Amino acid sequence: MQTKGHSRNFIYTDWILIETQFDPDQLHSKETVFTIGNGYLGTKGSFEEGYPHALPATFIHGVYDDVPVVYTELANCPDWLPLVVIVNGESPLETLRERFRLDQGKILRYDRQLDLRYGLLSRYLRWRSPSGKTIDINFERFASFADQHVLVQRCHLTPVDFDGVIEVQGSINGYPENQGFNHWEGLDQGKTDQGIWLQRRTRHSRIELGMGATMRISGTEASLQVSTAPGYPTLSMTYLAKSKQTVTVEKIVTVFTSRETETPVSAATEKLAHLPDYATLLKANEQAWDEVWQQSDILIEGDSTAAFAVRYNLFQLLIAGSRHDDKVSIPAKTLSGFGYRGHIFWDTEIFMLPFFLFTQSAIARNLLSYRWHTLPGARRKASHYGYKGAMFAWESADTGDEVTPRWALGNDFYGEDVRIWCRDREIHINADIPYAAWNYWQATGDDEWMQQRGAEIILDAAIFWGSRVEFNSERQQYEIRGVIGVDEYHEFVHNNAFTNRMAQWHLEKAIAVYDWLAQKFPERATELEEKLKLTPQERSHWQDIIAKILFLHEPLTELIEQFEGFFQLEDINLADYQGRDRSMQAILGIEKTNKYQVIKQPDILMLLYLMRESADFPYNEKALQTNWDYYAPRTDITYGSSLGPAVHAILASDLGKSSEAYEVFMQALMVDLEDNRGNTSDGIHGATAGGVWQAVIFGFGGIQLTENGPVANSHLPDGWTRLKFKLHWRGKWHDFDLRKGQVAQDITRQLEYLHLSLSPNPPNFPSEASEHQTSPPASPASPAPSSPSSPHSPIPNP
């Protein structure tokens, strides 16, 4: 195999991640890095044979269960991986039984590979047992992309220097744990003709799970034995191995839960009974992946690290996005770790969703439908806090009720617990979700979804803002007080520019959607008016808010104040803290950080980024330059939030700061591959992966979405000679093949998009999308005029 390059922790080819040495100190982070999945479940890269302190985990979308303090979490599901190899002496009667394990004996060869193209995880090992028997073992596994209920393992065994008895045991471990907590109670287990099955149920949410497994052997004769140790059914095969002769064992597992069928066990055993052989399963899996990569791949030439690592990040998104279930969404740590307990944040809509929207729009639709299904929870939250409409949870799980823990443990034994205020105050998510829903509609023209689901999300969340704003009669302006903005280093602030402008933007779109609905789907409009108690007064209230919401903006310089009083806080020079390895909040403490002009992640710059595409207020080139100059040096970009670097990369790229853009881009790109924040063991940074896609497409590719389709104004980083990708936009595929030095768009061909049913004339869309675009990129639309000179001026009505 031709390797393409290496980084601190790994080597790679175009598609394959290779680890050539096992380092027990990196056990947990590598379990995350080698996660596989298929949009239904994710399984960490733990070893088949186990390892002391390993944390194997399989998370199935939507399988949440109650837990103290954090309310609910994704339950670690029964472990389908155990595949144990025991090397015996020359006769079955010999008592020396040596179980293959990496913490004993000698590792003579070690090679773990993740093939991103087909989601295959394999290991090639040469191991010498403590008594001196040498054996080659090659494991392979995948979670089928062709059939999400099928999980496949294979193991080649070749004794190098001995003949003897080998036993292979394949099990299902019904005792998985979430950091010491077991969510499952046993219901039943049993055996079939060729296999075993296990039936478990979560203790509180009472989700039933059925798992079946079978094992086959080729290259020798061996009979199958079944042992049904409670909660740990096991299949075993014993055979007489000959030196240098390879025997192959296949273990196939099926899994269903009561979220998909009333009878998970019979669904699992039924499927198991009718499965084809390994080669056929592998082929189907490969075909399914081929289709997906055909649409979602990004090809980069001239920078092999970026070329591989971008694919790695896309792979992690692809295995996390649910393709068949619209009642689930992607947790912040995807399905790859215990971090954030499988809770869902704005990370999904703002960071991950664009990748799906432009390359796998059916998944984007599922992700947004999840929010529609969780509206009842969002309504309960609003009413709990005394507001109207829908108030989306900062951290959401199965019902949409708020599941952000109220308290976190402090760092020292005698310290106080820390109150987490995001649940009460980080309300910008209420505009972020509508922002994503609106963009989905704009990009797809999916009127059906908008009238059925999107409109309800946008309108009910708008009603919340109507009740959340306060009118300040002295100022004659609306305010939003007592919030946490995107920058979580400041916890109780008034008139955070991001929150106020996003709320205003949201209300503008809510009116547009309301009017569109009334015109195109009057019955649905009436239905929603009744259901949401939407009145003409409410609509004019929204208009009033749009006109009079406070926005702290200096029109002459375009400098925006992050929140009221930010400029009065003590300034800080982050260069004075060079060489640190922790966030500023970890260094200064929560209280003190609140008092400084140091921010955790882009907030004003995030706002400019979100408004950049449509060149909406306050985005303009001068605003970008001014606010970058002010805020970038005050942002804790390397140690604050992992969501920051990709956003900085895009804006720095816009500003022509090419090397700075590339430097922060690499921080985002390598966050998990190099574990550069030290927390990859908690799971993949899903938002960062989504940010990487946006940085490549919108930053380096310079994609702008015009009425005539996407156009590129690329700024490829040094070394990149080619950047090739596809975007789906308003019913057509647009191919980009950008070479260094090209300025205009380079659309090589466009394909009809056959899978989406589009209305002939979606609102505001050109009646026909052009086949080939030749015009140069549109210059950014003129920004809305700035309002008169007050430093605390309201946003003009764009």
Ligand code: BGC
């Ligand atoms: C960030 C949030 C993010 C959350 C989950 C926090 O550290 O500040 O913006 O939503 O992590 O990734």
